[in-house]
Amino acid sequence: xxxxxxxxxxxxxxxxxxxxxxxxxxxxxxxxxxxxxxxxxxxxxxxxxxxxxxxxxxxxxxxxxxxxxxxxxxxxxxxxxxxxxxxxxxxxxxxxxxxxxxxxxxxxxxxxxxxxxxxxxxxxxxxxxxxxxxxxxxxxxxxxxxxxxxxxxxxxxxxxxxxxxxxxxxxxxxxxxxxxxxxxxxxxxxxxxxxxxxxxxxxxxxxxxxxxxxxxxxxxxxxxxxxxxxxxxxxxxxxxxxxxxxxxxxxxxxxxxxxxxxxxxxxxxxxxxxxxxxxxxxxxxxxxxxxxxxxxxxxxxxxxxxxxxxxxxxxxxxxxxxxxxxxxxxxxxxxxxxxxxxxxxxxxxxxxxxxxxxxxxxxxxxxxxxxxxxxxxxxxxxxxxxxxxxxxxxxxxxxxxxxxxxxxxxxxxxxxxxxxxxxxxxxxxxxxxxxxxxxxxxxxxxxxxxxxxxxxxxxxxxxxxxxxxxxxxxxxxxxxxxxxxxxxxxxxxxxxxxxxxxxxxxxxxxxxxxxxxxxxxxxxxxxxxx
Amino acid sequence: xxxxxxxxxxxxxxxxxxxxxxxxxxxxxxxxxxxxxxxxxxxxxxxxxxxxxxxxxxxxxxxxxxxxxxxxxxxxxxxxxxxxxxxxxxxxxxxxxxxxxxxxxxxxxxxxxxxxxxxxxxxxxxxxxxxxxxxxxxxxxxxxxxxxxxxxxxxxxxxxxxxxxxxxxxxxxxxxxxxxxxxxxxxxxxxxxxxxxxxxxxxxxxxxxxxxxxxxxxxxxxxxxxxxxxxxxxxxxxxxxxxxxxxxxxxxxxxxxxxxxxxxxxxxxxxxxxxxxxxxxxxxxxxxxxxxxxxxxxxxxxxxxxxxxxxxxxxxxxxxxxxxxxxxxxxxxxxxxxxxxxxxxxxxxxxxxxxxxxxxxxxxxxxxxx
Numbered sequence: 078x079x080x081x082x083x084x085x086x087x088x089x090x091x092x093x094x095x096x097x098x099x100x101x102x103x104x105x106x107x108x109x110x111x112x113x114x115x116x117x118x119x120x121x122x123x124x125x126x127x128x129x130x131x132x133x134x135x136x137x138x139x140x141x142x143x144x145x146x147x148x149x150x151x152x153x154x155x156x157x158x159x160x161x162x163x164x165x166x167x168x169x170x171x172x173x174x175x176x177x178x179x180x181x182x183x184x185x186x187x188x189x190x191x192x193x194x195x196x197x198x199x200x201x202x203x204x205x206x207x208x209x210x211x212x213x214x215x216x217x218x219x220x221x222x223x224x225x226x227x228x229x230x231x232x233x234x235x236x237x238x239x240x241x242x243x244x245x246x247x248x249x250x251x252x253x254x255x256x257x258x259x260x261x262x263x264x265x266x267x268x269x270x271x272x273x274x275x276x277x278x279x280x281x282x283x284x285x286x287x288x289x290x291x292x293x294x295x296x297x298x299x300x301x302x303x304x305x306x307x308x309x310x311x312x313x314x315x316x317x318x319x320x321x322x323x324x325x326x327x328x329x330x331x332x333x334x335x336x337x338x339x340x341x342x343x344x345x346x347x348x349x350x351x352x353x354x355x356x357x358x359x360x361x362x363x364x365x366x367x368x369x370x371x372x373x374x375x376x377x378x379x380x381x382x383x384x385x386x387x388x389x390x391x392x393x394x395x396x397x398x399x400x401x402x403x404x405x406x407x408x409x410x411x412x413x414x415x416x417x418x419x420x421x422x423x424x425x426x427x428x429x430x431x432x433x434x435x436x437x438x439x440x441x442x443x444x445x446x447x448x449x450x451x452x453x454x455x456x457x458x459x460x461x462x463x464x465x466x467x468x469x470x471x472x473x474x475x476x477x478x479x480x481x482x483x484x485x486x487x488x489x490x491x492x493x494x495x496x497x498x499x500x501x502x503x504x505x506x507x508x509x510x511x512x513x514x515x516x517x518x519x520x521x522x523x524x525x526x527x528x529x530x531x532x533x534x535x536x537x538x539x540x541x542x543x544x545x546x547x548x549x550x551x552x553x554x555x556x557x558x559x560x561x562x563x564x565x566x567x568x569x570x571x572x573x574x575x576x577x578x579x580x581x582x583x584x585x586x587x588x589x590x591x592x593x594x595x596x597x598x599x600x601x602x603x604x605x606x607x
Numbered sequence: 608x609x610x611x612x613x614x615x616x617x618x619x620x621x622x623x624x625x626x627x628x629x630x631x632x633x634x635x636x637x638x639x640x641x642x643x644x645x646x647x648x649x650x651x652x653x654x655x656x657x658x659x660x661x662x663x664x665x666x667x668x669x670x671x672x673x674x675x676x677x678x679x680x681x682x683x684x685x686x687x688x689x690x691x692x693x694x695x696x697x698x699x700x701x702x703x704x705x706x707x708x709x710x711x712x713x714x715x716x717x718x719x720x721x722x723x724x725x726x727x728x729x730x731x732x733x734x735x736x737x738x739x740x741x742x743x744x745x746x747x748x749x750x751x752x753x754x755x756x757x758x759x760x761x762x763x764x765x766x767x768x769x770x771x772x773x774x775x776x777x778x779x780x781x782x783x784x785x786x787x788x789x790x791x792x793x794x795x796x797x798x799x800x801x802x803x804x805x806x807x808x809x810x811x812x813x814x815x816x817x818x819x820x821x822x823x824x825x826x827x828x829x830x831x832x833x834x835x836x837x838x839x840x841x842x843x844x845x846x847x848x849x850x851x852x853x854x855x856x857x858x859x860x861x862x863x864x865x866x867x868x869x870x871x872x873x874x875x876x877x878x879x880x881x882x883x884x885x886x887x888x889x890x891x892x893x894x895x896x897x898x899x900x901x902x903x904x905x906x907x908x909x910x911x912x913x914x915x916x917x918x919x920x921x922x923x924x925x926x927x928x929x930x931x932x933x934x935x936x937x938x939x940x941x942x943x944x945x946x947x948x949x950x951x952x953x954x955x956x957x958x959x960x961x962x963x964x965x966x967x968x969x970x971x972x973x974x975x976x977x
Contacts, residue, residue, distance in 0.1 A: 426865030
């Protein structure tokens with residue numbers, strides 16, 4: 078206790094209206110330390126870091142850096158004090174090169190052309206060399222995959238002289254290989270005396286790279302632990318909380334949510350089963366929004382009650398695949414049939430009638446009517462069917478009744494069926510979308526990143542609902558960037574790379590590293606293609 | 608290849624993204640209604656206060672002026688009839704704006720559509736002037752609706768087929784319509800004796816029957832009243848009305864859930880154009896007896912004001928339109944009694960709308976602080 082820690086936040090309070098997002102949270106991060114900030118969605122991790130980075134202003138509390146009390150009112154202040162942050166969404170200029178993106182907003186000594194820019198380029202090359210953040214400094218941003226773009230963001234922070242680096246859920250879109258490389262870089266940084274704060278909800282990651290971890294729940298700090306004195310089960314127990322009496326070992330779903338699922342071994346109790354044929358896709362060809370053929374000659378069979386999971390890095394045709402399977406995006410050629418009913422070339426409404434339900438990735442943009450009530454949101458899609466109408470007009474009384482039932486059955490946290498969907502939290506919005514999807518009595522359910530950003534309770538709920546419809550014979554397609562999720566819930570895992578099959582595995586015989594190689598377009602050596 | 612994840616702006620949801628859903632406070636039907644009505648009352652009061660100050664500052668008597676504005680509709684049968692006659696085009700032009708707005712489209716072409724409707728109606732009324740009213744009157748009104756719908760239909764086709772922005776096309780079509788009716792009023796059926804570009808009068812069978820003692824109320828008012836009920840019910844209870852509101856709320860989510868969004872947006876424009884066209888035909892059949900230049904008055908802007916004030920409620924819209932009709936009729940009396948220029952009323956109307964829009968911000972602040 079002789080020297081002050083690199084960073085010290087004391088009793089930080091932040092409220093949003095009536096909501097207490099941070100309840101007197103304290104945090105200490107030493108030099109040469111990777112500090113994990115762990116907790117479920119809405120625990121307050123990102124809010125706390127946004128306070129540190131000057132994006133939010135705390136109501137009370139103090140921040141000290143190297144023992145000196147500081148006031149941070151904007152990201153500019155934070156950067157000057159050596160705090161850098163890499164957000165989940167990157168703010169980059171797509172048409173600029175890596176160097177231009179990194180120097181954007183800084184002053185170049187020696188002018189903005191020639192000497193100044195080449196000095197900057199040299200510094201960037203040095204940073205990327207030192208920390209293993211390999212990037213071509215002259216590459217144009219829009220040509221780079223997400224993993225590299227993230228490196229650029231990290232370089233950006235280091236270029237500005239960050240000595241405390243905050244990373245917000247950095248592994249969401251990365252392959253296992255990229256995650257390993259990132260963690261190696263982080264270890265190098267702390268070895269050089271920096272501090273890193275890693276926001277995550279995955280226990281496995283914190284155990285892999287952190288020296289210390291602080292667990293948060295409901296806007297409060299629960300506990301800070303040393304890596305040496307804890308293990309996965311212990312952390313999971315703290316994270317989930319012990320409000321329900323004694324702690325029980327996490328279920329498979331919780332293990333997935335927490336990222337503690339054992340890998341490469343049998344997960345859960347999925348027996349080798351054969352499925353009755355259900356959905357059949359033949360020679361499907363689909364274009365993206367820019368009229369580029371992204372998926373060509375795609376074949377897929379999904380049995381009744383089978384869950385097929387697609388693993389892949391975002392931007393490899395997931396959106397196009399999901400929308401084509403859901404009848405939202407027209408096929409250029411090929412066919413999709415359910416029980417010999419040909420659906421391709423029909424209007425979306427007819428797909429819905431045939432029992433195709435879609436849970437889109439972007440809940441706000443594609444999923445809900447934000448300023449309408451839950452009743453209206455649940456009605457959407459079945460508003461033309463005879464069962465919601467009386468004398469030709471929509472029977473709102475019955476619709477409200479059904480909404481009330483859905484609120485209870487799906488445990489949607491809302492005051493009434495009239496609560497606006499846009500006012501709900503992410504998890505509750507997803508429950509509304511699921512309630513609507515299941516109201517169609519689906520024969521084919523297409524889910525895209527169904528649990529992204531959800532807390533453990535909601536994640537578990539989603540998995541339970543998927544199990545329930547498969548038990549009723551529904552074919553399910555799960556497209557997810559969360560590899561753990563795909564492996565744990567799917568009967569079959571298909572790697573998706575540039576819009577095509579890049580390998581297929583039974584879920585009880587997978588090697589995540591092999592999947593990782595395939596979904597980045599590498600190696601076809603060993604594979605367990607079935 | 609790779610796309611940066613973009614968090615789309617979540618329409619209607621305020622507050623920081625990581626904050627949990629705001630807890631609903633003091634719910635209950637009574638407070639709900641109060642929260643809805645209060646901003647209207649406050650906006651009207653404030654607008655009159657500011658308007659009164661302006662009038663006073665200009666050297667007139669604010670009390671006399673505002674009294675004239677507010678009471679003249681109600682202190683004579685003539686006042687009430689004239690107010691209702693003004694209400695008809697205002698409410699129809701408000702529909703012309705609000706129905707496309709429900710699907711997220713802006714129809715700024717109500718005056719052109721009204722003029723085309725008037726022309727269509729007058730064309731039938733003049734050409735078949737010998738027909739009995741039972742045939743001529745419906746034919747004329749239908750012609751007005753069709754002409755207005757067709758005019759808006761140009762913008763709708765441009766929008767759906769070629770993605771031409773509807774604001775642009777509807778505004779520009781207004782200018783085309785001015786030239787068109789100028790030609791009709793001066794070359795096709797000119798009335799040389801009118802002293803103003805106008806067509807010859809329509810046949811007697813094309814005049815809406817008047818109700819009650821003189822000055823009579825034309826029966827178009829009843830027709831529009833019935834239409835108002837029909838529209839309110841249709842928007843609320845028919846699948847198409849629901850789809851329109853859904854598309855206005857979130858077109859992507861509607862599309863994914865089986866709504867044919869672009870077709871619906873086009874349909875909204877066409878229906879809106881039909882409403883404005885009806886306004887023109889009724890004005891010919893009930894008030895003017897002919898088509899004349901300038902009959903579009905300022906109904907476009909009044910329709911937009913009413914449509915915005917209604918905030919998507921087809922139930923509230925006719926009532927708000929009535930309030931505006933009262934102000935519009937009162938404006939003339941105000942000029943007579945207090946010599947305040949009629950434009951002052953437009954200032955007050957604009958102020959009401961401004962305060963109403965401001966009240967959203969105030970209300971959100973208050974809710975945030977509660």
